[in-house]
Amino acid sequence: METVNEKIIKWNQPDESGYYGEFGGAFIPEMLYRNVEELREHYLGIMSDPAFISEFQHLLRDYAGRPTPLFFAERLSEKYNTQVYLKREDLCHTGAHKINNTIGQILLAIRRGKKRIIAETGAGQHGVATATVCALKGLECIVYMGEKDIERQAPNVARMKMMGATVIPAVSGSKTLKDATNEAIRDWINHPEDTHYIIGSVVGPHPYPDMVARFQSVISEEMKKQLTDQTGKSLPDRVIACVGGGSNAAGAFFHFLDEPEVELIAVEAAGEGINSGKSAATTALGRQGILHGSMSLVMQTEDGQVVEPHSISAGLDYPGIGPMHADLFRRGRAKFMSATDDEALQAGFELAKLEGIIPALETAHALSVLGKIESVPDERTVICLSGRGDKDLATYMKNMELK
Amino acid sequence: MKRIKELFESKKQNILNVYCTAGYPELNSTLGVMKALQDNGVDIIELGMPYSDPLADGPVIQASSLVALENGMTLKELFKQLKGFRENISIPVVLMGYLNTVIQYGFEKFCTDAAATGIDGLILPDLPMREYDSYYGKIIRNNNLDFIFLVTPETSEERVHELDKRSSGFIYAVSSSSTTGSEKNMNEVEDYLKRLEGYKLKNPILVGFGIKDKKSFRSACTHANGAIIGSAYIRALVENKDIAAATRDFLTPVLN
Numbered sequence: 001m002e003t004v005n006e007k008i009i010k011w012n013q014p015d016e017s018g019y020y021g022e023f024g025g026a027f028i029p030e031m032l033y034r035n036v037e038e039l040r041e042h043y044l045g046i047m048s049d050p051a052f053i054s055e056f057q058h059l060l061r062d063y064a065g066r067p068t069p070l071f072f073a074e075r076l077s078e079k080y081n082t083q084v085y086l087k088r089e090d091l092c093h094t095g096a097h098k099i100n101n102t103i104g105q106i107l108l109a110i111r112r113g114k115k116r117i118i119a120e121t122g123a124g125q126h127g128v129a130t131a132t133v134c135a136l137k138g139l140e141c142i143v144y145m146g147e148k149d150i151e152r153q154a155p156n157v158a159r160m161k162m163m164g165a166t167v168i169p170a171v172s173g174s175k176t177l178k179d180a181t182n183e184a185i186r187d188w189i190n191h192p193e194d195t196h197y198i199i200g201s202v203v204g205p206h207p208y209p210d211m212v213a214r215f216q217s218v219i220s221e222e223m224k225k226q227l228t229d230q231t232g233k234s235l236p237d238r239v240i241a242c243v244g245g246g247s248n249a250a251g252a253f254f255h256f257l258d259e260p261e262v263e264l265i266a267v268e269a270a271g272e273g274i275n276s277g278k279s280a281a282t283t284a285l286g287r288q289g290i291l292h293g294s295m296s297l298v299m300q301t302e303d304g305q306v307v308e309p310h311s312i313s314a315g316l317d318y319p320g321i322g323p324m325h326a327d328l329f330r331r332g333r334a335k336f337m338s339a340t341d342d343e344a345l346q347a348g349f350e351l352a353k354l355e356g357i358i359p360a361l362e363t364a365h366a367l368s369v370l371g372k373i374e375s376v377p378d379e380r381t382v383i384c385l386s387g388r389g390d391k392d393l394a395t396y397m398k399n400m401e402l403k
Numbered sequence: 404m405k406r407i408k409e410l411f412e413s414k415k416q417n418i419l420n421v422y423c424t425a426g427y428p429e430l431n432s433t434l435g436v437m438k439a440l441q442d443n444g445v446d447i448i449e450l451g452m453p454y455s456d457p458l459a460d461g462p463v464i465q466a467s468s469l470v471a472l473e474n475g476m477t478l479k480e481l482f483k484q485l486k487g488f489r490e491n492i493s494i495p496v497v498l499m500g501y502l503n504t505v506i507q508y509g510f511e512k513f514c515t516d517a518a519a520t521g522i523d524g525l526i527l528p529d530l531p532m533r534e535y536d537s538y539y540g541k542i543i544r545n546n547n548l549d550f551i552f553l554v555t556p557e558t559s560e561e562r563v564h565e566l567d568k569r570s571s572g573f574i575y576a577v578s579s580s581s582t583t584g585s586e587k588n589m590n591e592v593e594d595y596l597k598r599l600e601g602y603k604l605k606n607p608i609l610v611g612f613g614i615k616d617k618k619s620f621r622s623a624c625t626h627a628n629g630a631i632i633g634s635a636y637i638r639a640l641v642e643n644k645d646i647a648a649a650t651r652d653f654l655t656p657v658l659n
Binding site for chain 1: 454455456458459461462465469472477478479501502503504505506507508528529530531533534537552553554555557558559562566577
């Protein structure tokens with residue numbers, strides 16, 4: 001059993017150099033070396049310090065509102081002839097799971113003596129979650145956001161500004177999430193001493209993918225306890241989560257990765273269709289390559305230029321995927337599916353009608369695969385309801401006739 | 404591998420390395436730009452391979468990369484253009500770019516093709532020492548290409564020595580922790596360059612980032628073997644479409 005155990009441990013933990021199988025590492029210029037190396041040396045020590053754990057848990061409970069409920073969705077279960085549980089990350093403070101990570105990282109940044117926080121954001125959820133914890137702790141906050149996304153996500157821009165953050169438009173390249181990430185990295189290069197970069201997903205150079213996955217792992221930790229309380233068994237048959245960079249999926253899968261009987265399904269954004277040229281389904285369209293400091297699967301041209309993805313949901317509109325997910329895909333531990341813009345919208349409307357919950361468009365992608373998997377009445381499926389749909393109302397309204 | 408070594412043997416001071424982006428300003432202007440640089444007294448050419456997401460570069464070089472990509476520049480095209488370039492260019496040429504495009508081309512094939520066309524060395528800022536040691540370094544060395552590591556004011560003395568040990572050709576000293584094209588007071592970094600000078604490295608040191616004119620060039624040369632100009636030259640090409648004239652007008656005041 002020794003070898004089996006060794007293999008199992010590797011599913012959710014990278015090796016010393018930050019590799020999950022062939023994916024990960026830290027492909028960074030020398031200008032970032034000291035910052036990233038110091039983080040690598042200290043993150044595990046800080047995260048296992050009892051005082052840190054106690055403060056992290058206090059803020060998760062009393063500020064973010066954890067544990068989030070695990071809700072048995074009766075009407076949805078009836079429709080799909082199976083048992084569907086929703087992990088209500090949408091009920092977290094700021095409306096999505098993103099706050100789990102930003103609370104963890106702000107505490108870590110403070111312990112490292114950093115005074116200035118930078119972040120990238122696509123839809124604005126991670127930017128809001130970062131601005132929130134910076135306001136809470138009184139740290140300077142600079143959020144990079146693609147110029148196009150600033151136009152598309154005005155309410156979140158207003159939220160960030162209201163909490164004192166400076167929102168800087170990324171005007172390079174395609175002016176979306178990938179470029180906002182580039183600009184945040186360039187800012188970090190120019191401020192090597194006082195700045196901590198709060199990356200919002202399980203991407204970036206090692207140790208970010210591992211650190212963010214650990215902060216988000218509270219999702220599956222709670223699921224296990226709640227499943228035991230509600231059903232008498234800690235393991236579900238299946239966990240479904242949407243994947244852009246993959247932070248909510250990493251958190252929802254984390255404590256089930258070494259439980260081979262639990263099926264894990266990651267749902268990517270197919271946009272207007274995988275082969276439409278307007279898609280963000282990285283595992284279907286990407287090849288092995290380097291993006292934002294790690295080796296992973298990347299949507300790119302034959303010549304290695306990163307291509308602009310498309311998804312109706314800004315949070316999934318990313319041409320890469322976290323290295324842990326690339327490994328889960330390559331080695332077959334997780335099943336990767338995709339949902340088109342239209343399928344996601346339909347699933348969003350359906351959840352609103354059946355359960356009275358309006359999901360974020362990102363989350364709606366995960367919901368949409370319920371109709372595509374074989375349903376068995378007594379099987380238990382947990383869907384990570386990663387965020388609420390308030391920010392997407394304009395898009396939902398525009399597409400009302402679709403339902 | 405010989406050209407850079409020979410250059411530093413014959414000239415120890417005031418080495419001028421100028422960066423240009425392949426395929427910029429026009430797809431087929433690469434060789435013309437290189438020739439103009441050689442004709443106007445440049446010692447080393449750093450030829451940039453354009454990439455969609457150049458993390459270590461500031462806005463000027465980013466913009467030139469995007470134009471080059473829109474012009475249709477690819478690594479295949481670049482090697483096609485470079486075929487036979489040694490008939491006209493005798494000064495050392497190093498390729499600078501990001502690892503992803505090189506990996507997609509095929510790392511080994513890239514090194515073989517670069518060496519075969521007469522390229523002398525490589526600068527790949529996002530290929531760190533750890534990865535260099537575990538896989539890539541051996542392929543680079545087997546193809547007799549120089550590999551130039553970057554050092555910054557934040558790089559520890561111990562690590563500078565480790566990077567020096569693995570580098571050949573020269574060491575690229577980033578004058579501050581910054582992306583290319585940043586404004587920096589050269590006095591601020593004088594202590595850093597003095598410190599590097601004191602390490603007695605085996606490789607010559609060229610200072611990059613923030614060098615834009617005679618004053619900053621001379622200042623950088625006080626404690627190093629020379630310096631690298633990037634963004635400032637690209638800006639000169641933006642302002643004057645006549646490549647030969649733009650290059651002459653830009654370099655004459657720097658060197659005289």
